[in-house]
Amino acid sequence: MFKFHYVLVGFFLTIVSCNTDDEKSEAQEVEENFYALTVGNSWQYEYYRRVDDTEAFEKLDLLAEVEITGTSVIDGETYYDQRTVITGNDTYVPGDEDLGETFQKRRDSLGYLIDEKGTIIFSNENQVDYTVSENSWGTVFGKLQTNTETVVVDAGTFTCTDNLIYAVMSSGETAPGTDHVYYFDGVGFMQRNFSLVSQERHTWEKRLKSYEIVED
Numbered sequence: 001m002f003k004f005h006y007v008l009v010g011f012f013l014t015i016v017s018c019n020t021d022d023e024k025s026e027a028q029e030v031e032e033n034f035y036a037l038t039v040g041n042s043w044q045y046e047y048y049r050r051v052d053d054t055e056a057f058e059k060l061d062l063l064a065e066v067e068i069t070g071t072s073v074i075d076g077e078t079y080y081d082q083r084t085v086i087t088g089n090d091t092y093v094p095g096d097e098d099l100g101e102t103f104q105k106r107r108d109s110l111g112y113l114i115d116e117k118g119t120i121i122f123s124n125e126n127q128v129d130y131t132v133s134e135n136s137w138g139t140v141f142g143k144l145q146t147n148t149e150t151v152v153v154d155a156g157t158f159t160c161t162d163n164l165i166y167a168v169m170s171s172g173e174t175a176p177g178t179d180h181v182y183y184f185d186g187v188g189f190m191q192r193n194f195s196l197v198s199q200e201r202h203t204w205e206k207r208l209k210s211y212e213i214v215e216d
Contacts, residue, residue, distance in 0.1 A: 034124050035113050036188035037080045037106060040214035042067040043188065046154070047094060048205040057205060062088035064097070064206070072105060074116050079105040094194040094204035122183055124161050138169040142181075151182045151190050153207040158184040160191075167197055176200045187211060 045064040048057040063086070070081045082104040086093055093099060105116040111125030120130045123144040132140040145162040165179035177195035179202065184190050188211070193202040 032108075034111075034185050035106070035108055035122075035183065036186055036213055037068065037108060038214050039068050039070055039080070041188070041212065043211045044209040045189075045206050046209045047090070048207065050201070050203050053201075060088065060090045062086060062090050062093060063209075074105070077107060077109075079107045079116055082106055094206065095192070122163050122181060122189075124183065124185075132165060136170070138167050138175070140165065140167050142166075149180075149182060151184075153191055153209070155190075155208040155210050158182075158187070158190055160184050177202075187213060 043066045045066070047060040047062040047064075049060055050056070051058050065085045065087075067083050068080050069083050072079045072081055083101065084097070084104065085101045086097060086099050088099070091099070106113060106121070111123060112120050112130070113122040113124075114120055120132065120142065123130060123142065125144070127144045127146065129141050129143045132142050134140075142163050142165050145164055147162070148159050149162045151158050151160045160182035161184070163181045163183075165181060167175040167177070169175055175197045177197040177199050179195050180191075180193045182190040182192070190208050192206045194204040194206070195202040
């Protein structure tokens with residue numbers, strides 16, 4: 001680092017440097033909000049089911065409304081409080097979701113989206129297999145994919161980061177069924193394809209219908 005002989009010049013450069021660093025820091029904070037974890041952000045999702053063995057999908061009578069309502073501090077870490085309300089006349093909701101109101105906590109941990117238990121929900125930086133859940137029949141893993149995917153939903157067309165979700169049975173065999181989860185930088189969760197463990201083609205889709213992102 002250069003040493004300046006003139007205090008005034010040094011002071012001036014320090015001020016400029018600090019302002020520049022502050023601007024970079026603020027810009028980085030905005031850029032790093034990959035999962036759109038900001039209080040007030042909200043999303044609506046619809047669910048679809050494959051029609052028999054065709055490429056067509058029919059819309060189910062299910063609507064998920066998601067909103068970040070606040071923050072919580074747990075063990076010194078800030079989590080974003082997420083409220084989800086799922087309504088509709090279809091009784092089965094794909095995945096591990098339920099009809100009615102539920103609450104979740106989320107934060108970005110070194111590129112991983114995690115909950116308060118440390119369970120990894122998504123990875124946007126690390127291409128290493130991660131454990132999603134352990135079950136009596138086997139273990140579910142996730143992995144960030146190298147290539148991005150173009151996802152077309154009611155909310156628009158997005159070039160998304162893709163995580164593959166797969167299961168390894170207790171016998172050691174990898175199950176044929178896989179899920180794909182898609183996120184878009186700064187907007188959040190776009191779509192998930194849900195599969196049965198025993199079937200290669202996915203049966204359900206959860207797609208983004210609309211969203212509102214609060215400007216900082």
